[in-house]
Amino acid sequence: MIGHSFDRAVLLPTKGHTDVSPVTPPSAASAIDLTGKAAVVTGSGRGLGLAYATALARAGAAVVVNDIDEAVAEQAAKTITEAGGRAVAEAVAVGTTEAAERLVARAVEAFGRLDILVTNAGILRDRVLWKMTDEDFDAVIGVHLKGTFTLARAAAVQLREQGEGGSLILVGSPAGQRGNFGQTNYAAAKAGIAAFVRTWSMELGRAGITVNAIVPVAATAMTETIPAFAPYIEAMHRGEPLPDFLRKGEGFGTPEDCAALIPFLASQAARDVTGQCIGIGGDKLALWSHPQEVSLAYADGGWTPETIAATWHTSVGSEPQSVGIPAPKIPGE
16 A cells, blocks of 8 residues: 555746646556565664655565564564554664674575565764764664665675566765765765765666665654754654644655655666665655766866866866855844
8 A cells, every 4th residue: 555645746947946736647656566575674663764665565565664663673573563554573773794694684584585675774974084983983884884785785685596587775965965064974874875876876776676776864863963943853753743844845854755756766666766865854855966077167288287287276276166064044134
């Protein structure tokens, strides 16, 4: 079963974006049916990961729920099964080859196959560069970057052996697209994940395996500490809706808002979608650009430091690229 249905669509082209009231025609609904498919979702005991696992189960997929805490993983799997889905729990910390192979084997053991991998597990160790320790750096890179690599490798082996295609859905972040103050380790890992998407989509395309990244923005334990968001998240927990300037302007909402993208990317409806980094949050869906040359200049015979200095500000450096995640635009401030 799919969680939502819509009756009509209104497309209003505007500069830079299109406002859409989504429509799910019957053909699309059937294309997103994941009955008979099996998924592994890491870090899915709570938060965004649980929302992803729940959305896959609602679309018909059987799910391996993963968390480092066994009780949390078991409870999440129980919640899904009590709602009519199929799920089993596997408690293991991602990052190693052994953990990755264990999770893939659990899917095959429980459901006879693997079709979908969602690499959601993650940790934070935020510090500015001059205060970040080797341990801070290695821990985040180990879970996010190496964990994604080992899991995707294990999944790719299984999917290629099955010979029926599949979906790798990697979890990125705006920090990996633009950088973020105090997140050397996390931003580097997420930028690497975006590079994984581009590389693996080429390598696995012939096997019918799509590879994409979801770039979610949602109210989670990680974002509740952001001062600009905190009062609105507190109000949301009291049952009050998030204001439009957050849901639309910032693309910021609940984990469930982000989860809709996961069944889509895992489905027949997205068989031609690969190599993409796709943002979702609140009421906003967005496609992130790949890095590309935005300004060019040429010098006959090549460049010298002096000729670069003489032309920089009037040629390629006239409009430097911005960095960082823009601060929320709070009405009235």
